[in-house]
Amino acid sequence: xxxxxxxxYRAPPSVPFASRLKKSLFxxxxxxxxxxxxxxxxxxxxxxxxxWAFLSSIWSEEDEALCRESSGACxxxxxxxxRIIFFGLFPYEEHWRSTLACIVMIITxxxxxxxxxxxxxxxxxxxxxxxxxxxMLMHGGVFGMTVITPERWGGLALTIFIFAxxxxxxxxxxxxLALGRRSKLPVIAKLFGLFIDFFRSLPLLxxxxxxxxxxxxxxxxxxxxxxxxxxxxxxxxFFACYQAENIRAGMQAIxxxxxxxxxxxxxxxxxxxxxxxxxxxxxxxxxxxxxxxVITFKETSIVTIVGFFEILxxxxxxxxxxxxxxxxxxxxxxxxxxxxxxxxSLSRYGAYLENKLRVGHD
Amino acid sequence: MTDNSGAQTxxxxxxxxxxxxGDFHVLRHINLTIDDGEKVVVCGPxxxxxxxxxxxxxxxxxxxxxxxxxxxxxLNEDVANIDEIRREVxxxxxxxxxxxxxxxxxxxxxxxxxxxxxxxxxxxEIAMEFLHKVRIPEQSTKYPGELSGGQQQRVAIxxxxxxxxxxxxxxxxxxxxxxxxxxxxxxxxxxxxEEGMTMICVTHEMGFAxxxxxxxxxxxxxxxxxxxxxxxxxxxxENERSKLFLSQILQH
Numbered sequence: 151x152x153x154x155x156x157x158x159y160r161a162p163p164s165v166p167f168a169s170r171l172k173k174s175l176f177x178x179x180x181x182x183x184x185x186x187x188x189x190x191x192x193x194x195x196x197x198x199x200x201x202w203a204f205l206s207s208i209w210s211e212e213d214e215a216l217c218r219e220s221s222g223a224c225x226x227x228x229x230x231x232x233r234i235i236f237f238g239l240f241p242y243e244e245h246w247r248s249t250l251a252c253i254v255m256i257i258t259x260x261x262x263x264x265x266x267x268x269x270x271x272x273x274x275x276x277x278x279x280x281x282x283x284x285x286m287l288m289h290g291g292v293f294g295m296t297v298i299t300p301e302r303w304g305g306l307a308l309t310i311f312i313f314a315x316x317x318x319x320x321x322x323x324x325x326x327l328a329l330g331r332r333s334k335l336p337v338i339a340k341l342f343g344l345f346i347d348f349f350r351s352l353p354l355l356x357x358x359x360x361x362x363x364x365x366x367x368x369x370x371x372x373x374x375x376x377x378x379x380x381x382x383x384x385x386x387x388f389f390a391c392y393q394a395e396n397i398r399a400g401m402q403a404i405x406x407x408x409x410x411x412x413x414x415x416x417x418x419x420x421x422x423x424x425x426x427x428x429x430x431x432x433x434x435x436x437x438x439x440x441x442x443x444v445i446t447f448k449e450t451s452i453v454t455i456v457g458f459f460e461i462l463x464x465x466x467x468x469x470x471x472x473x474x475x476x477x478x479x480x481x482x483x484x485x486x487x488x489x490x491x492x493x494x495s496l497s498r499y500g501a502y503l504e505n506k507l508r509v510g511h512d
Numbered sequence: 513m514t515d516n517s518g519a520q521t522x523x524x525x526x527x528x529x530x531x532x533x534g535d536f537h538v539l540r541h542i543n544l545t546i547d548d549g550e551k552v553v554v555c556g557p558x559x560x561x562x563x564x565x566x567x568x569x570x571x572x573x574x575x576x577x578x579x580x581x582x583x584x585x586x587l588n589e590d591v592a593n594i595d596e597i598r599r600e601v602x603x604x605x606x607x608x609x610x611x612x613x614x615x616x617x618x619x620x621x622x623x624x625x626x627x628x629x630x631x632x633x634x635x636x637e638i639a640m641e642f643l644h645k646v647r648i649p650e651q652s653t654k655y656p657g658e659l660s661g662g663q664q665q666r667v668a669i670x671x672x673x674x675x676x677x678x679x680x681x682x683x684x685x686x687x688x689x690x691x692x693x694x695x696x697x698x699x700x701x702x703x704x705x706e707e708g709m710t711m712i713c714v715t716h717e718m719g720f721a722x723x724x725x726x727x728x729x730x731x732x733x734x735x736x737x738x739x740x741x742x743x744x745x746x747x748x749x750e751n752e753r754s755k756l757f758l759s760q761i762l763q764h
Contacts, residue, residue, distance in 0.1 A: 411609035411668075414570050415623035415675060416599035425622060429613045507613075 203483075214473065227477040228484050231468035235485065238304010238459040238467075247295065248307040251287040254280055255310050263499055265506070270424070277318055284311065300378040304459035306488065312382060312450045312460065317443065319386035320393060327394035328431075329423065332401060349391040354452055357384045362456035381453060385446075393442050400435030401427060433507045440500030444493050461485055522581070523548050523679050523710045524569055529578030531564065538564050539575065540734040548678075551711045553721040553742070556731035557757055562714045565731070566681045569712065570601045583678055599627060602672030606684040608664045610656035610671070616643070617652040620671045628675065635674075642670040646700050662693030666700055673704075680704065682713040716761060718746060730754045 175185045206222025208214070210229050217224035228235075237248045258280025262273055288307065291297040303311065330342030349357070361384030362377050404427065412422040432439065454463040465485045469478045524546040531539040538561045546552055554562045567573040568580060571587055571594050580587045582597050611619050620639035624630045630638070643649040646666040656664050665685055672680060682701065686694045698720050705711055705724040715721065721728055721742050728745040730738045730753075738751045749755045 405607070405609075407605055407607050407609035408611065410572055410603075411605065411611070413572060414598055414601070414603035415671070416595060416627040417623060418595070421626050425626070426611055430611075433613060 217477070223480050223483070224477050225480060227469060227474050227480050231474060231481070232484075234305065234468040235461060235464050235481070236305045237307055238464045239302045240304060240307065241296075241298060241302070244290075244296065244298060247287045247290070247298075248303075248305075251284045252307050252310055254287070255284045255314055258284075259314070263503075281314060281318060284314070300376050303378075305464040306461045308458060309447075309450050309460045312385065312453060312458075313447050315382045316386045316389050316446060316450075319383065320389035320446075323386060323390035324393035324397055325428065327390055328397040328401060331394065331398055346391045346394055349387055350395075352388075354385070354388050354449060355455060357388050358452060358456050360384065377456070378458065381456060381458070385453075389442070389446050393439065396435045396438040396442055397428075397431050399438065400431035400433070403434045404430050436500060436504055436507065440496060440503075444496055447492055447496065448489065461488065522546070523550065523583060524712070525579075525581045526568075527579040527581075529568070529575050529580060531561075531568065531573065531575045531577075538734050539568070542578070542736060544729070544736065546710065546712065549708050549710055550726050551705050551709075551724050552713070552727050552729060553725040554712065554714045554729045554731060555716055555721070555757075556737075560731040561734040562731045563683050566603075566683055566712055566714055569679075570598055570603050570681060572603075599675060600678045602675060602677035602680045604665070604668050604672055604680065604682045604685050606687050608656070608661070608668045608688075610664055610668055612656050615653055615655055616648075616659070616667050619656070619667060620674045623671075624674055638674055639670070642673045643667070645673070645703075646670045647696075660693060661689045662696045665689065665693075665697045669697075669700055669704075679710045679712070682711065682715065684714050684716075686715065686717060718762070722746060730757065732757070 176182050202222050204222075206220055207225055208217050208220055208222065209225045211226050214224065214226040214230070217226060233242070233245060236252075237245050240248050258276060261267060261280075262276055267273060267276060286292060287295075288303060288311065289298060289300075327342055327346055331339055331346060333339045333342070358381055361380040365380055408426055408430065409422055412426045417425070450460055451462040453460055459467065462485060465481045466478075469475055469481045522545055524544070526542050526544045529539055529542040530537070540561075542565065554565060556562050564573055568575050568587075569582060575587075583600055585593050585597055587594065587597060610616075611622070614622065617636060617639055620642065621632065621635040624635035624638060625632060628635075640649055640652065643652055646669055648663055648666050648670070651659060651663060651667070656667065659667065669685075685701070686697050689697065694717070698717060701711070701713070701720065702724055711724075713720075713725075725742045727739055728742050729736055730745070730749075730751070732753045738745065738749065738754045740750070745754070746758065749758055
């Protein structure tokens with residue numbers, strides 16, 4: 151041991167919290183002024199929001215009459231009309247099916263976030279069964295449930311259905327497109343590139359219109375299916391083209407030595423793709439992959455244009471009649487909160503994944 | 513398949529092999545035979561084609577002319593042949609190329625279970641045996657990014673050995689390492705050589721070459737310029753280009 155204490159290891163000098171606060175917020179008179187001004191503004195806004203939403207608000211349907219005198223939010227409209235927002239035109243007495251279907255789908259989405267289930271077979275099984283149960287509950291026709299065709303689906307249930315179906319079709323397709331565009335055969339690579347760039351250059355609206363309205367003239371009857379399915383297929387192709395480019399970006403970042411190592415160990419093409427290429431590509435481009443899911447969840451509202459009552463359109467219907475017409479703000483805030491819950495959990499989950507997958511990486 | 517009677521003693525034979533990258537003639541008229549159990553060190557200035565030479569042996573690169581025969585099988589476009597050869601030839605890279613998303617143990621068991629169809633338990637036993645051999649069993653649950661360069665390269669060697677290869681190729685295995693980590697990797701390679709493994713090493717570690725190699729091959733501009741036993745090569749190089757190269761790498 152060296153006798154000179156100066157050279158020994160020690161903790162970095164600590165700065166007390168109060169002086170750090172002073173340095174960053176109250177260093178000069180101007181700083182003090184700005185800090186106080188911001189604090190006052192912030193508190194005023196927060197108070198106004200809390201007062202509107204909670205303190206002065208009216209909650210139950212029966213109290214609707216009180217809304218006219220109150221300065222707060224009139225949540226009576228949600229109490230009275232939430233079923234339309236959640237279920238759209240789905241028959242009233244069958245709402246339990248739609249509720250159950252949504253819960254099943256949310257559980258499926260949540261479960262597929264568990265790393266313990268991350269193998270192709272387990273995820274495949276989970277999604278096929280989750281999606282199958284969802285469809286069976288919504289569509290009916292088995293176990294004595296009446297048939298309810300997709301034109302009458304609506305609200306949150308329809309939004310979740312479209313999002314889940316687009317993801318389910320789009321993800322495998324995006325992997326195929328990304329692999330195709332990286333093919334060593336120039337013809338294949340060019341064709342896939344052309345396909346991706348073609349669909350990326352079209353607005354989503356055009357694709358949905360084409361799927362809903364034009365394809366029935368072109369496709370033979372047995373291939374048309376319901377309008378909803380055509381729209382979902384169109385949406386999934388659009389989604390897959392963007393997601394394919396995200397995944398491809400992740401693949402480009404992998405050093406060629408990874409594939410060579412796989413080759414020299416005797417792994418075949420699919421083994422190298424599924425065990426070496428894809429896991430690393432997904433990790434590399436996780437932020438943009440999650441981003442694409444977030445965008446897609448919100449873009450589902452565009453299907454209103456081709457005549458579907460997803461959650462936003464159902465919201466307009468919810469405040470569209472009689473005494474509720476004045477309370478559109480409350481309805482939109484409510485729908486905003488639902489979107490926020492979904493999208494925020496998606497992004498938080500993405501952040502969690504990034505953290506988890508960073509283990510062992512510089 | 514060729515018959516096994518005479519071919520068994522030949523690990524690799526290359527006859528008049530030529531290769532181009534675009535217009536660049538990277539391998540010129542290579543004639544080379546390597547016997548079973550022989551240890552060969554390949555050296556030469558950068559860009560001389562030495563890495564390309566060994567990459568052709570495990571078919572990471574295609575050659576355009578000539579015949580390459582590995583373990584009695586000719587390398588051609590026949591996919592089954594190539595897969596068979598790749599399973600028998602291990603390769604260690606300059607940049608280690610461990611799979612970063614798998615633990616050390618998973619790196620070592622992946623190909624065993626997928627290619628050799630071993631059970632997971634058996635594969636793990638074999639992996640641990642080779643991790644012991646490269647003196648790193650305690651790191652088996654870590655990810656490559658948590659290890660030092662020397663440790664990673666030793667794992668990469670163990671990963672190759674798990675496939676029970678008949679030939680090991682080393683492509684500058686110590687060039688990306690910090691100086692204090694070079695010897696731990698060379699020690700592993702020396703003990704491998706002492707066990708009789710057929711080895712072809714591209715390296716500039718002259719101490720290692722003197723100690724282990726049966727033969728040193730000097731390449732320049734895509735040609736094999738000189739080959740000799742290590743002592744003759746280092747002490748009395750015959751060719752002017754070899755002399756120049758040795759004077760450049762040994763002057764400090």
